[in-house]
Amino acid sequence: MSGMITEVGPAGRGEMDACVRIGALAPLSRPGWDEAGRHLLAGMELAVREVNDAGGIAGRPLELVVRDTAADPHRAAAAVDELARLGVAALAGEYHSVVARAAATRADALGLPFLCSSAVLDALTEQPTPWVARLAPAQSHGWRIYADFLLAAGHRRIAVAAQPSVYWASGVRVLRDHLAPRGGTVTEIDMRESTPASVCDALVEGHATALLLLVGHPEPAVSVVRSVRGDPRLAEILIGAPAGQPEFAAWAASLGDAGAGVPFLRYLPERLGPLGTRVGTALRERLAEAPSFVSFEGYDTVAVLAEVLRSHGTDRARIAESWASVSVEGTRGRIRFSRTPDIGVRQWMGAPVQVVDRDPARPGRFRVLRSVPGYAGHRPG
Template identity: 75%
Template sequence: MKTPSTPSTPPSPSSPSSPSAPPPGAERTGGPSVRIGALVPLTRPGWTEAGRHLLAGLELGVRDVNEAGGIDDRPLELVVRDTAADPEKAAAAVDELARLGVAAVAGEYHSVVARAAAARADALGMPFLCSSAVLDALTDRPVRGIARIAPAQSHGWRIYGDFLLGAGHRRIAVAAQPSVYWASGTAILRDHLAPRGGAVVELGALAPEDLCERLVASGATALLLLTGHPDPAVEIVRAVRRDPRLAGITMGAPAGQPEFAEWAALLGADGAAIPFLRYLPERLGPLGARVATALRERLAEPPSFVAHEGYDTVAVLAEVLRTHGTDRAAMAEAWAGVGVEGTRGKIRFSRTPGISVWQWEWPPVQVVDRDPAAPDRFRVLHTG
């Protein structure tokens, strides 16, 4: 991620007493707004750049819906709440949004936060369309009212495991912070690699100097950064790059830390050649290309796949609202009938074994890195 010179963060509507700005395109529609809640990490310790891209996609989707006539001639309106990567704050936001009368809740990037939001939405009978969080167990049990745009972690990380094996890596070290999400990713990789002759070595220590010592002793040829960004990921990358004993090590970041421009700004050439997962097709269709151009203008930088997830989320919710109205119970039963053209392909939801929510099966998946010859350029290394 970079620290870009970007448009300032939109005024936060996180206070219930703050009036919402008129929704984009509202002048073309009539009647009271149809409101949807949006959960987005906009402040630390949340991954704020991901939150900014997610919000940009959601807002652009709302603008396009309203310019096309809204929902039965009523404007669509986002009611945004900042989760700051805090599960308790997210659950409280779902409660507040329910009291405000939103028809559904959407968004969130952090898996553990989305899990808390999903549990609260299910308890309230609130439809929730998760945009970017990938944890397989988004809920403790199968539920009907919750769906997800992003691929499940097990799907994407198995593809990443196949990439590692194809690149000749059989002994893979992981530097993982304590987290349900990182523990889940480690288990997925271990279970996928073991029958194929691969092994996962957990290094434990995250202090860069200690980690380098353990990495040298491990005999691993690849190190996966299952950590937060920028801390401690950036310092780990710098330490490994500086250690001549680790000149041949491949670093990877399956969760996508290098996707965002702040990564390149902080690390420069050191941040290149670190493969990560990205949920985009190799070539965007006409809708995807148009949206990518509009997102670039809105963000003043290339849009990430997270911005596309935000746009696709609104496209799906708009279709559900048009066909089933704003009744929450009716919307919660609508996922099986969805068929919407998104920026990355046709979006349909189904029940997937091992996944407790309605799932788009599957968005396109790529393994990508930043080109060492030009760190602002991406290289597609593997598709799945």
């Protein structure tokens, strides 16, 4: 894999000093969501190539030092330690929230700047930290938008098929807190004790009108979708996947037409501007398939870090101090970071949020069902 560095010995120190290095974390193997990791890395690598084509960082080439987290928090924390020893100026990336939380905690302890690309868990760190910033919208924001979509579509009896995870539990809490005052209910189906057939029975017994998949992909998500789609008792039920499983080609390949009409969250604007359009074309060529929102997040992460490195140099403390003054045109809008209540890291408040599904008439095409351009009343600071 391009950018994959496994060891740098003393003989390579001069070459290292000639480069500016960013540590890149991504799930590139199972049980991680490796398709998301591949898209994330493609976006970061494209941005690095463009930075270097434009002269690098003050004449020095920019280079990624890539580590595969494989969705393992312990592996991610160890990677952060290693990357810090290798002298990277900053960390970038990660998709899985629980893994990103482990990386952010370790980066905070080491004083290593970390720009998180895709993880949305609100509590990315237990305490406020100056070292971490994030591009993806906080889960509480995106999932409330998803809950409003459900209410507008007439769904108030919601069932969730959930696996144990801090991320899934946080999502259930957001949904329940937002839906309950508006007359909605959320019933959990514990997938540790359920089969796809028993999920169907629970949906019928509970008179649910929507089932949300808070589970891993491909399994058990694919088996649950097939079972629900094949049950005539559930012909009218909505299947949803707020975490974004249907975004990727593997979902369509596994489920075909059965995977259409499953709304999910995506972090793209309704229309890309000139930069986003150009980057999207390059990403499609690089991936040999349609780029996901995750690949745009990867590109934007490196674009922000490159601008910070040009303006503030490679000193880690100065990089962290710069989060408050960042203003970079990204593929999905101008990126600035703010402090927000109850979130301990600096947050891009202007990230667009969509609820999207695959069109049942053409599963290869996405339909935008709801679109929010950014947080209302955003003020950088």
